[in-house]
Amino acid sequence: MSVFTSFTTTKLFMRDANGRYATATPEAVLEMARVIIDQKMQRGESFTSPEAVKDYLRVKLAGFEHEVFAILMLDNQHRLIAYSELFRGTVGNTSVHPREVIKEVLAKNAAAVILAHNHPSGHPEPSSADREITDRLQAALEMIDVRILDHIVVGGLKTVSFVEKGLL
Numbered sequence: 001m002s003v004f005t006s007f008t009t010t011k012l013f014m015r016d017a018n019g020r021y022a023t024a025t026p027e028a029v030l031e032m033a034r035v036i037i038d039q040k041m042q043r044g045e046s047f048t049s050p051e052a053v054k055d056y057l058r059v060k061l062a063g064f065e066h067e068v069f070a071i072l073m074l075d076n077q078h079r080l081i082a083y084s085e086l087f088r089g090t091v092g093n094t095s096v097h098p099r100e101v102i103k104e105v106l107a108k109n110a111a112a113v114i115l116a117h118n119h120p121s122g123h124p125e126p127s128s129a130d131r132e133i134t135d136r137l138q139a140a141l142e143m144i145d146v147r148i149l150d151h152i153v154v155g156g157l158k159t160v161s162f163v164e165k166g167l168l
Contacts, residue, residue, distance in 0.1 A: 046077070046078065046079045046080075050150070050161065050163075050164070053072070053114060053150070053152065054152060054159040054161070056072075057070075057072075057116045057152050057154055057159065058154055058157060058159060060083065060085075060116075061116060061117070061118035061154040062118065062154055062156060062157060064118055064120060065091060065120055066088060066089055066090055066091055066094075066120060067088070067089035067090065067091070067092070067093060067094040067117060067118060067119070067120060068085050068087070068088055068089070068094070068117060068118055069085070069086055069087040069088075069089070069094050069096050069115075069116070069117040070083060070084060070085045070086060070115075070116045070117065071083075071084055071086060071101065071104065071105070071113045071114065071115055071116070072113060072114040072116065073104070073105060073108045073110035073112075073113055074110060074111065074112045074113065074114070074149070075110070075111055075112075076111045076112075078112060078149070081108050081109070081110055082108050082110075084104055084108075086100055086101060086104060087100075091120050091121075092120075092121075093129065094117065096133045096137070098136055098137055098140040101137055101140070101141070102140055102141065102144060105141065105144070105146055106144065110146060111145075111146060111147070112146060112147045112148070112149050113141065113146060113147070113148055113149065114148070114149050114150050114151070114152065115134065115137065115148060115150070115151040115152070116151065116152045116153075116154065117130070117153060117154070118153070118154040118155065119153060119154070119155040121155065122155045122156035122158070123155050124153045124154060124155030124156075124158045124159055124160040125153070125155075125160060126151075126153050126160060126162065126165070126167065130151070130153065131162075131167060134148070134151045134162060134167070134168060138168070148168065149163070150162055150163045150168060151163075151167075151168060
């Protein structure tokens with residue numbers, strides 16, 4: 001089932017830079033949702049629940065036709081420092097490099113992270129490769145005293161939490 005199944009039954013209009021209205025595309029709606037969620041969750045905002053994190057990541061990662069690996073970098077109080085999309089892949093996978101994750105985490109002075117990526121197939125179940133990279137990142141980040149709080153996989157409008165599945 002596509003993320004946009006019900007979208008095609010309702011017309012939504014967006015205004016362009018010149019003030020003209022046109023039928024909104026699914027991509028334009030998702031891009032606007034990403035802008036709005038960025039404005040809503042500014043640096044220093046706290047995620048009040050695991051569901052709030054999942055909602056945030058659904059907006060950020062749903063609808064891509066390729067895999068994207070991202071991290072939420074948090075301070076000691078688990079407030080947002082930054083969201084960063086580090087790697088972009090193909091429809092079926094993406095390469096994740098622990099060295100680059102560590103560089104980004106150190107640059108932002110994060111105390112904890114939440115890993116996230118999408119499955120363009122819409123099926124959010126973690127693969128064996130997902131579990132393997134999570135283990136590698138956990139070992140690498142432990143060396144610099146940074147905790148992984150969770151790894152969320154987004155598939156369409158569904159999410160799977162490694163913590164909730166007992167994988168982390």
